[in-house]
Amino acid sequence: MAASERRTAPLRRDARRNRALLTEAAREVFAEQGLDASLDEIARRAGVGNATLYRHFPDRGALVEAVFHDTLAATARAGEQAREYEDAWAGLTAYFDSVFAGLAADRGANDLMTTGIPGVPSLDALHAENRETVRLLVRRAQRQGTMRTDLTTEDVLFVLAALGRTVPALAATAPDAWRRYLTLTLNGLRATPPPPSAPPVPPTSPAPLAAPPLTPAELTEVLRDLGPHRTH
Structure with missing residues (x-):
């Protein structure tokens, strides 16, 4: 091995080590503080300088993608499995x-x-795949008579995103309470069940929705406004 190769090999090992330290520190900090967390704090916790962080991850997006690659893949797999359900509402x-x-x-x-x-x-790509999963399941559930027919994909995604943003507030006091509120929310999307034979009173229908649904572009803009705005 040439002398120059011997000199550069340790640098490559150091670079891999620093990248691993930064990724693990970012995973911890993002889990605690959200994606708006300070990159300076991530570098400090990893035990490296800011220059090292930016050498590996030139912007926040690159770091987020590295940290959450497996999460994105797992969510995509869950969506694929949901599409396989014969009962769209169950999926x-x-x-x-x-x-x-x-x-x-x-x-x-x-x-x-x-x-x-x-x-x-x-x-x-995941948001697009998630939207397509929800779109397919909503349409199938509506055809199967288990979901309100006046709902759009954007209605469902917005309502669930709004509920999701409240979940961290439950973590310290009632970490499993989200299950109750998810059930309540989903129940509001269900179609009114068919009445029993010869009901004494006509069944009630869901209240009509008072405003038009968001368009896909409007939903994207709203979610971006909700998101982290820190750039460094």
Whole structure:
């Protein structure tokens, strides 16, 4: 081995070590503080300088993508499994139960799934895949008579994102309470069940929705406004 190769090999090992330290520190800090956490704090906890952090991750989006790659992949797999359900309502509820379990466990994952974060290509792809999963299941559930027919995909995504943003507030006092509120929310999306034979009183219908649904572009803009705004 040439002398120059011997000199550069330790640097490559150091670079791999520093990247691993930064990724693990970012995972911890994002889980505690959300994706708006200070990158300076991440570098400090990793025991490296800011220059080292930016050498490996030139912006927040690159760091988020590295930290949450496995989370994104797991969510995509949950969506694929949900689409396989014959009962669309069961698939939809199973999917959101899986997603919300992740939201409750990690503030960074909560930000990741319930807001729009620019500069993370794999997150953009996941949001698109998530929307398609929900769209397919909503349409099938409506055809099967288990979901209100006046709902759109954007209605469902907005309502669930709004609920998801409250989950971190429950962590210290009632960490499992999200299950109750997820059930209540999903129940509000269900179609009115068919009445029993010869009911004494006509069944009530859901109250009509008072405003038009968000468009896909409007939903994207709202979620971005909810998201982290720190850039360094």
